[in-house]
Amino acid sequence: MSIGEVLAQLRPEFPDTTISKLRFLEAEGLVEPRRTPSGYRKYSWDDVARLRFVLTAQRDQYLPLRVIREQLAQRDEPASRARPTLVAVSPSGEVPSRPVAEPVDSRLSRADLLGRSGLEPAVLAEVERLGLVVAVAPGWYDADGLAVAVAVAGLLRHGLEVRHLRAVRAAADREVGLFAQLVAPLARQSDPAARARAAETARELIGLSQQLHAALVRAGLRETLGR
Incomplete structure (x- = not known):
């Protein structure tokens, strides 16, 4: 990608980003796009991930560039190449708590899904009936199914009922339809770069x-919380 195409990728999430800012980050050694024989910058998807x-x-x-540079250097070490994502930590080394991502292509049996989510079989059946969790094959589920099941179990522990989540399913379906219109033209192309942009656009939209949301x-609950 050219520097202009990279800017277009980043602007939706970082509206204050400019070409000058991208050049500055390059000068600081945080990203190293390759150069064409004529001197033009060419960025890879890994470069975009680093910039993001x-x-x-x-x-x-609010981390200083020195700390960010150190984190990127640790990520680039051979022992760290298997890490699936980058996580920003504070200068003291604290890492925000976050769930461990399940591999996208993982497959779990029904028993595994129940055990790892904490849902009861009857509740899972109701969740499936509403289309919140969908089996990828009879009796088998993927990482997204597990993520939904874990989230549903957490909401139920706070007193919600499965029927309350119908609106969530409907809202998600509307978003899928809307976002699909945006990424489908790229996803249909035979060009691998276009399909990669479609996947990246989908991640940004999500x-x-x-x-x-x-x-x-948060804003809607502010009055209830008296804040």
Whole structure:
């Protein structure tokens, strides 16, 4: 990708980003795009991931570039190459708690899903009936199914009932339809780069949707909480 295409990728999530900022981060050694014989920058998807990590660490955790550079250096060490994601930590070394991601292609049996989520068989059957958890094959589930089951179990522990989650399923379906219209034109292309952009766009849309949902719920509860 050219520097302009990278800027277009980052702007939706980081609207204050400029070409000058990208050049500055390159000058600071945080990203090293390759150069064409004529001197133009060409960025890979890994370069974009590094930039997104740097910008997120600056925006959300106010980390200095020195600390961010150290974290990227640790990530680039051979022993660290198997790590699936980058996580910004504070200068003291604290890491925000977050669930461990399940491999996308993992498969779990029904018994595994019940055991790891804490759902009762009858509750799982009701959750499946509402389309919240969908088996990828009879009796087998993927990482997304597990994530949904764990989230549902947590909500039920707080007193919600499965029937209350119908609206969540309906809202998710509406978002899927809306986002599919945006990424489908790229996903249909035979060009691998276009399909990669489609996947990256989908990830960005999902992240932005999560941010929007959390902000709206947080704002809506502010009066109830007296804050």
